[in-house]
Amino acid sequence: MQDRVQLLAEHWVSYKTWLIETVGLTNDAMHVHGALLILCVSALVLRRRPDSPWCWLIVFVAQLFNEYADLRGAAPGEAVMDAALHDIYNTMFWPTVILILGRLLYPRQKADLVRPTAPSSDLPQ
Numbered sequence: 001m002q003d004r005v006q007l008l009a010e011h012w013v014s015y016k017t018w019l020i021e022t023v024g025l026t027n028d029a030m031h032v033h034g035a036l037l038i039l040c041v042s043a044l045v046l047r048r049r050p051d052s053p054w055c056w057l058i059v060f061v062a063q064l065f066n067e068y069a070d071l072r073g074a075a076p077g078e079a080v081m082d083a084a085l086h087d088i089y090n091t092m093f094w095p096t097v098i099l100i101l102g103r104l105l106y107p108r109q110k111a112d113l114v115r116p117t118a119p120s121s122d123l124p125q
């Protein structure tokens with residue numbers, strides 16, 4: 001299992017390096033865009049709001065895997081703890097803001113407060 005994870009990490013780092021060179025954005029910008037992309041895709045796949053803790057958790061797990069790959073030494077200049085903490089902060093900032101503000105500004109309606117609609121009188125019983 002460890003060998004497969006290591007192999008996946010090596011493939012991920014080579015793909016990530018290619019993507020950064022192809023797109024032309026900085027590593028920090030790629031972290032921000034990648035986090036928001038993962039947050040939106042997870043919301044669509046899970047059929048949840050983007051402020052769902054599950055969507056936030058998926059972004060966090062993806063970021064932890066990315067940092068695991070970087071710390072294993074496969075990414076040039078990224079195999080230090082300071083770079084890892086910087087990347088985690090960069091990646092998780094906007095998903096965390098969306099999680100907190102979404103929960104505060106747009107609270108979910110409780111099932112008790114939602115009234116069921118009365119049956120229409122024009123429908124046959």
